[in-house]
Amino acid sequence: MSNIISIVVTIAASLIWGLLLGGISRTVTARIHGRMGPRVTQNFIDVWKLFRKKTSIHHGGMFWMAPMFRITGAICVLLMVPIVIGNSVTWNMSFAGDVFLLIYIMFFGCLGMALGAGNSGHPYAVIAVSRGLAQMSSYELSFSIAVVAIAVGLHTFRIEGIVAAQQAGISSWNIFRFPFASAGALLAFLPMQMAYPFGIVLAPQEIPIGPPTEYSSRFLSLMFSGRALFGVAKLVLFVSLLFGGASSWLSLFVKTFLLYMYPVVVSSVFPRFRTEQSIRFLWFVPTTLALVDLVRVML
């Protein structure tokens, strides 16, 4: 029972935290631009407004189900990561799988989203998906190398194990023990968050908003929520992998907040890559970095 409560609480808290982080990031971006920016609660307003729009359209079954795929994928990732170390109730479903399961279940939402975009019949949506998949296949390379390097270095694939190995002070954090792998993973984090210079998927200037271009109203609101949840899930995952996990709710919020600001700040000062530039950068720079630690682990 406590487990189910924990799951519900985790989802609700992550949704709120994710939307809030989104609002904060919009404000931060605006401040970097020298603007006022919206309220920090702007994302809640947007999601609510979209949810209450009076009509909406759909293009077919996959289009209809894609937001659900998205949100399911996001929640699954969220539940597979132990949230707070000290509180084993918040580990939710993380006993059911290890870091490989996490890597692969992250694609669940992406694939659903891509299928929905495909079903919309809009050429731009599909162009964006083709870009997104190409980019995803590139950054997953460096990300998975980094994860494997860390997991093999710590002799466990279990996230609890990886977190537990980092509890001996800040110097035991993986970002210090595996600096190159961490650098690779953090570079891969940028395209994961669709931050510039890797924001080629939702490029509003050339392929209007990318995959969700046909989505409206409640579909879009679900998609926003899904993205917020997924964002939090990725943050928690990265905090667990690289930054020693969260020993309390406070440290969780602080760490995820700081980590979230990293792509926001990078994003607001960079222009955008072309797709092939992005792919090639991701193939070479972060992958090479991550490989350094992999070789170190192997030796």
Added chain:
Amino acid sequence: MVKALAVFLPLLGAFVNAWLPSKSPRASRFVSYVVLVAGLLASVVLSIRLDAWDLKNLSDSVILSTGVGAPPLSINLEITAGGILAAVAMYAATIFSLHRFARTTPKSQPLILALLTASLGLIYSTDIFNSFVFLEIGSISTIGLTAACKCGSRWEAAIKAALVSGLVTILYLLAVATLYRSTGMLTLEALGLLSGGSAILVSILLLTVIVTEIKAFPLAGWGLDFYQGASSVVAGLYSATWSLAVLLWAAKVLPLLPIGNPIIYAWIGAAGLVFSQLAGLRASSSGRIMGYSTSAYASLLLVAAGTTTGSFYTQTVIVLMVFSSLAKFSLFMLGNPEKSDKWSGFGTIIFLVPVLLLAGIPPLPVFWAKFAFLAHLASNFPVIFYTVLTGLMLEAVYLFRFWSQRSERTNETNPYKPSAVSAVLIILLAGIWITKLSWGALDFSGAIIASSALRNVFHSLFAIGTLLCLPGVFKRIGREKNYWFWLLISGAALTILPAAGNGITFYLLWEFSAFAAVIAVSKGVRASRGTFWFAVFASLSGYLLLAGILLSGGSFAIAGLPAVLLTLAALVKMGQFGTHLWNVKAYPAAPGTIPAFLSGTSSKASVLLLVAVALSSTGGSLPWGRVIAWIGALTALTGAVLAAMAPDYKKMLAHASVSQLGYILMGLGLASILGWTAAFYHTIHHLIFKMALFLGAAGVLYRTGTSEFNNLGGLVKKMPWTFAFTLISVISFASIPPLAGFGSKWLLYNGLVEQGWLPVMIVGMFASVVAFLYSFRLLHGVFLGQLSPRNAHAKEAPLPLLIPQAILAVAIMVLGFKPTLLLNFLVPAIDAIPGLSGLAPIIQGDMVLTTMGTWNAWMVGLMVMGIFGFAFVFYWISGHKPKYVGQLDIGFAGEIPPSADEIHYSNNFFRPYKRALAFLPNINAEKIFSGVNKTFGMLGDAVRALFTGDGRTYLAHSLLFLLLLFVFLNGGM
């Protein structure tokens, strides 16, 4: 009496015919038929009396003495058991071809009968001078027959034959004179009495005569021109009678030549085989191809004469020569280049039988002879063995190309000749009869794979795979022909395959299944190129397998080179290592459910082979397991990239299939319990999802008539069920939990990490991510996006295709949610195999544990399904009623989209990816293979330059050959 009848009836017929008034061709034909049928009966009786038909002792003979006194005054003929078999074949061939002469060469009956007489005389004659007489009769009647036929470039052929026979006569008479001068005898046995210089002289002269007459390389030039120039009917009769007779006569004379070490024959033969077959690669006309094939068999004869003795020699030679001559006869009868090159579908298959026979594919009779012969070579003369094998492989290539080119012009008309069909049927029946001798060597005890659990896995995989392909066999499009029979044959052979207990059984079933599949592929529309590539690679892998089996002494139980060859055979069959070309060419060309069978079921035979090799060589570890794993990983990656770029649904699936098989290799190469578990898991999983995908593709093809992405798209509205099953398969092979595919990746990665093979693992992981590219492309290109008006009429795929897909989709679900059902069975079975390293995964309820990772598929499945179901229900009851809008109602900058086709993004789908890859050198398997092809072509051209088509060159060749032999043999002594 019977003896005399069997030999001299044709001569009698010839005389009678010659005296008949020329205005009654009907009468003369009647006489010929009577004479020939009587002769055939006499021969059959004689052969039964000699007990020839069980091939036990072909040297048994009876002497037919004619005239008075000793030769050369009389003609003593030794009717051997082998010879009488050949005689039966000759009679039959002559009877079958007789009516074909009626139209083109009305007054040919005496010549035909004379040719037959000469042939019979030559194979029976024991006297070197008598042989000369028969040689002359044969040559003259050949020339006459060729020139008399009002067809082909007859004069060219006749004159070349005449030139050569003139030279041969001179050399032969010189040899006869020398022999008589030295020994005072003219029997064949007298050759053994020669010594010193005369021995060398006679050997050289006779060897040149023999090599020229049997048309072995390098003196084959005139034969090629003859086959090309003569009309097909003349060439057919010639190859079945005179050519066969000369070959058998040569087989009789060669061992008797006082040449010292007969290995020189083998070298001439082996080198000649490779060179002539190289040249054969460039041949295009059917006559010339037959000429090269004749040359190949002549070379084989030389090799046999040099390396074998006694009854084995006779047996090998008789079976090889008789059946190859008959095959050539039926090819000439079928392929009538002058008239039309058209066959019906049935004709195409009929046409394939002799080609398969010439290429030595089981269970046709030539195979057994070749197998025994090659086994002998492999254990005694390894270098000659490799050379011969190379030559035979080259021969197979051009024979299959020949067949595919011919069958390209298939037509619905039905012009194949009943006579040829019956000839082919006789070959088939004779082959099956001959093979009964070798049934004893077959072993179905399953000794190759000792573990009965693993064997059962393969048995059931093959059986289920075949069964699931069967319901859809009648859902064919357009001009695709019926293929269910061949599918059944191939599937049945596969199903028995795991029970094979020795190498020969395995090879037999393997080739059986492969070539039944080749025939099935050939039933597709415009499938000839695909079939060609499939046949070439199937025979390449077959020859590698054969070499491996033979070198390891008929079993699998030797490590080292044989194991490597066997592994290579499996890799080629899988399409790994750049040999994916055949998958990519054959799958799109194949009709109906055949691609599903090939990719899903048939490809598992190679997994079985690898497992067998690993089990029998060094206890579970493949030779160079790490190399194999790397091959698998790199193929997985490149296959995935190529699949993402493929422009065609079935082509993409072919690339994807090759790519996915790479994971099996990674697992097998690991040689750990986890790796093998992963490999078996993935084998089963690959069968399930790939069959579902290809059956879906078959449905799409059936309803839309195309598999090009540019013409597809948006079919989800029309074929929702096909889409659903495809989606499940795609999610599974993209290894997204909670479906089955994740398990194989998880097991594999755990195994790779356990053994510390991290680089392999990284490449594998990258490949699995690249798989997303093509998995989306596949779903979008066919089912999502805009529905083209072209496909507006499409309906849901027919039930026979849908139901197997549904079964497979359910299997994916079950396997995904409860992988422990399978693992509980697999892990103990694999754990029991000795020699595998590493620890077995621990299964606790639904939980699977390795030293480093955990996986609880049931909980993951529940979680995903629970959340998805919750979201679905919430969505449903929240009162949200979106309105369905048409496919062109998209936000298109305020415009109305011009047409569905123009806004469907399909062409050049992953262009940025291609651009990002542009830094790589553009290596392309097709280019490599066409480069190989070109190189071989250049070599072949170089060899072909020898055969100028000028009769004088051929004479010069013979003299040069004579000279070289002289120098060589003198130097050698």
Added chain:
Amino acid sequence: MYCNQRPEKPGNKIEVFEKITNMARANSLWVTAYGTGCGAIELRPLHTSRFDMERFGIAMRPTPRQADVLIISGYLATKTLKRVIRVYEQIQDPKYIVALGSCTINGGMYFDSYNTLNVLDKYLPVDVYVMGCMPRPEAIIDGFSLLMRKIKDGRAQGWKHYKENLDYYRENQKKIITDWDLPDYNW
């Protein structure tokens, strides 16, 4: 190919949370990025740090599917009208139109042009007019705040009016667009 159902007439049912929802709608106005006339140039400064319309929750969306507001920025040519109709009808309810400049009110300086609409309201339901030729960004912000007030009060019902009187609007539109090749219902 196209949707062929007539839109349902929206009822007058007041939903739960309608007031809160209206607040949300007012504070989250997403504008279709579609500049129909010269006035679009005056929209650009609104993004900049000087005027910053994002502080009101106003954001641009590149696709009508996700937008709430359509800005008719100045004169509307007959040729553009067709596209504007399609874009407007593709926006999901509730949706609003803000019309900039005199041209949309009475044709402005193009009142006698052969290709400019004079009274936009006859063709599309305008919720807020912003005067000027062209209105400055301040004026546009003022117009937006008026729209926000109207939405909060539940008075911005142009979309409802359009749906209820679709035939009237269609008739007017078809008078202008002689080569009508749009589907009858653009969703």
